[in-house]
Amino acid sequence: MKIPDNLSPLLQQLLTEYQPLAREGKVASYIPALAQVDPDQAGVAFATLDGSVFKAGAAEQLFSLQSVSKIFGLVMAMNRLGDELWQRVNMEPSGQPFNSIVQLEWEHGIPRNPVINAGAILVADVLVSHYSASKTAFLTFLRSLCRCETIYADNKVYLSELEHGNRNAALAYLMKSFGNIESEVPQVLEHYFHQCATAINCEQLATSLLFLANRGVQPGSGIQVCSRRDAHRVNAILSTSGMYDQSGEFAFKVGLPAKSGVGGCIVAIVPQVGVIAAWSPPLNRFGNSVVAMQLISKLAEELGLSIF
Template sequence: MKKSINNLESKLQALLRSQHSHYTQGKVANYIPALEEVKPDLVAVSVATLDGKNVGVGDYQHPFSIQSISKVFGLVMAMNRMGDSLWQRVRMEPSGQPFNSIIQLEWEKGIPRNPVINAGALLISDVLTSHFSASKLAFVCFLRNLAQDENIHVDNEVYQSELAHGNRNAALAYLMKSFGNIEAEISDVLAHYFTQCSVAMSCEQLAQSLLFLANKGLDPISNQRVCSPKDAHRINAILSTSGMYDQSGEFAFTVGLPAKSGVGGGVIAIVPNYGVICTWSPPLNSFGNSVVGMNLIAGIAQELGLSIYH
């Protein structure tokens, strides 16, 4: 694996230019009205490396709704709090179904297939709600600590929009509750879940905040242990098999990096022993993944020779 980041900024600029014709391909998420208002031609990429460098181009300091990328942080918090007992309530297998499937959850008696589909993330939200006296504040503080930036907040407009249009997530939570796999009140679980999805961060902040997953659980900037090496391995494995929804296999096949997308247009990719790539472009493909974001990460991985399968 190549480790040089010589001329990285100019390479990223060239990649952005190469994607210009694709900036408005796909569709901005519209099932959450607040997300539909985001300009489709905003685009950003940031690369943070273990030696403390963070190179960004485009709108890389512009905050956006992290949406399902938040599932990574929630999972870390839940794993740290519950240990191996967590995996009795949620599995670690690819779903092969849409990320908000109710049918699969019914078939499997209220046990989500993995923690990065919606049912799994709601289960994680239940764990956090049940184990933290102020789980929403704890979550935001966790992000601020990782990004070393107190200027990270919940976008209240997005939160209210999520709350008003979250019926399917409520259905998933109530179904799990009927199987005895949700402990807290549904309203509290949903409030936590919608809060974490509504956090606004920039590519620069996200890339830095996830460096610990590229460094066996140790934050290379603060030297704090965020999770164990075993748990960092497990999270990266889940992101490799399930992080890009129903396109996870294709992404592993063509790019070869653990990754997580969000319907806000963000994509993060973990490069073990190197760093983190974060991209943002709001228009999504039919799988719910950023069209330009996926292309950018593929281009960076190819340009720098980054793949966990090399």
């Protein structure tokens, strides 16, 4: 696949074209700290395996990682538990809202996949159980991937999530009642909210996930972040479940493994090419960024990026 030598003008063109769509969405309000984010900001970055980073707009503006953090937690848990992890969480699309309690009750405390909230809380339990300081371990992992030692968790967002995370607490306690949470629930929730509150920008995020486009190897450093098989598995889960209840539509229209977060970010993996990270806070009714979704969709169409 041939990528133009300079993608930045195209990224700026698409950002200019689609940024007005932000008025069709709403900034996440159920976490009060997110409701205060300026809805008019937007940025995009495309990091490629050869070390290039093309960007436009507010690509260096920090935002809350939120559910995109589930990718990093999942990779850490897979590295620690191996196939044992899949005895505690499935890998199927949910067909229910990302924070559904009903489905978890039906399925006896086994989350449908690791990128809905229940599955990510289960992954957080694995990390709390296997690291003496799981929050630090998560940040250290992310910093190494970004090659940036200043990555941190935004304390204001973290405390806001702790105060308003009652539904996530309900999911955790329900799984605990089925014996599928090993650590104490408050510890698990503290880790989960802390990783979701991580502050990052488009350029850092696109760079950090290049190993998923490169069969588990982080280009530049040559470090094997995860096995080739696990990189395949993570991309498969992102393809089927990473975009909440729009995962099927995104696969149909865009054809790339992707993950969204209610902080307004969408990250898309382009195997053997690179990673796209786009951010704009206003969300559609599914919890996906209106602008980022349209921008990535058009970019994939323009460049012929679909894996299908």
